[in-house]
Amino acid sequence: MAVASRKWPRLSRMQRHDLFYGVLFASPWLIGFVLWTVYPIISSLYYSFTRYDLLQPPQFIGLTNYINLTTDDDFFLVIQNTLWWVILSSPIGVASAFLMAVLLNSRIVARSAFRAIFFFPSIVPIIVVSSVWAFVLNIQYGAINATLRAFELPTIPFLSNPTVVKPTLLLIHMWMQGGAMVIFLATLQDVPRELYEAATMDGAGSWSRFWSITLPMCSPVILFNMVMAFIGGFQNFALPWLLTQGGPNRATEFFAVFLYRNAFQYLRMGKASALAWILFIVIVIFTVMLFRSSARWVYYRSE
């Protein structure tokens, strides 16, 4: 960039033309980037140092929001809930997406029908997902518990027991892995056939072909999906908010739910901004750690 600007007067007519049109056509994103990303991020940092309830102008209070959080029991509960969720839901979600893709990639009839069935839940409106699952899992008359009761078996308190509710959300999460599954499927179909043929000739069974060919060839996409799952997991909001409102006994009060509550129910915009920045930094750290670790387990095909 610096070199380019020093050369500015020496740009040819064609280069100036390209620069003008390039910037002009990119300008919607450039302007939007400043308006909807750069400015909000910076002002969010500023608000995190203030007390702001939307009614009075923001009042600068230094690090008070951050310091208060260190003695906030709610905050630590929310951190625990969120870490539980991220650490379990990301690998489990990615693994189930991967296994479904492997299953679909094997020699089967009606592959596209199965693919459609596994994919569809991921594009259904979240409000429908939550309404339907709330009914399916209803303690008395839901599809599952009414069946259990018919056989005089004990019912499962899917949404009303604090220790059961998180695994319940995990199950719904696994049901919604269509996006990652489709990405895996495309990757699997890209693995060169010859690799498998050569391995089979060398006497490799299907298990060792899976470990020594399929997994390494898919590892870059596993990394990609893991990163996306981590980022999404930290921001998990709509499902717990709609299905359980953070309950029962605040077992599903995740970071994003807590942040939303502080911002829009208690109008603590300053505290919410501090929470947002903590979340941002944690996500960056996790992503960097994941990429660092990837050198040890991700295999890149040399072109």
Next chain:
Amino acid sequence: MAAETLTGSAATRRRRTIQPAELLGTIARYIILLGLALTFLMPFYWMASSAMKDDDQVFTVPPRWIPNPAYVGNFLSAWQVQDFNLFTFNTVVKYAIPSTIGTVLSSALVAYSFSRIRWPGRDLLFAICLATMMIPFQVRLVPLFIIFKDLDWINTYLPLVVPAFFGNAFFIFMLRQFFRSIPTELSEAAVIDGANELQVLVRIILPLARPALTVVALFAFMDAWNDYLGPLIYINNEPEWTLALAIQRMGRAMTEVGASANAYPYLMAVSTIVTMPILFIFFFAQRSFIEGISLSGLKG
């Protein structure tokens, strides 16, 4: 087969010992697949079948899987519990259509600049554009709300529609990948004929990129149709609600004391109706859909 048994060679004997294992594997695979498929479909079946029940059939053990009698009229009655025509109008005309138009136009323009014009700093900015997808929305949530509140845009669709005209990082990425695959000779020929950049984009690139543009339009429309968080934050005024907000109220009202009759069937009926457009879009555009999503993994 008969000939093989007659000869009884070593080869057939070996094949006979492998076959049962292979057969078992295939059977196991289909059992898993079918079991998974049924599990995946069960909530949808429960939704659609419950939509046609009455309270007697809802509150019963064992659960009734096939509604009998089936109240097909529930779909109509449920639609009248609230002013769902208005909420559909809000969702489609005030939100989904304008935001889709904005997203497609702006993302195509930016993607053209990022793929087919060579200018200093382009690749760095594109990398930044991709990186913005990693920023949690919560960091922007509070300041954006404050901006839109100061602009007096709360309870209007402007906070949801206006930003769509400034490009969407994911769609810019998708379209850029597609635009790059179009041979440069085509646009060079047009430039020699005296076309400017806008003419090249409109007359050459966009017609060729129609499949990709369709996918982006479908995704953008679905994002708006499915959106819950955006309307939750910016739309509080009931006449301005989207379908998602109206369904949320229906669900909440159900758990309150003195819930009205047929609350579950009606909620399921409206949920079914709202899912239908997504099902149709997916059914008719499955191929381009799946290709579009697969593309996002190429970065990995």
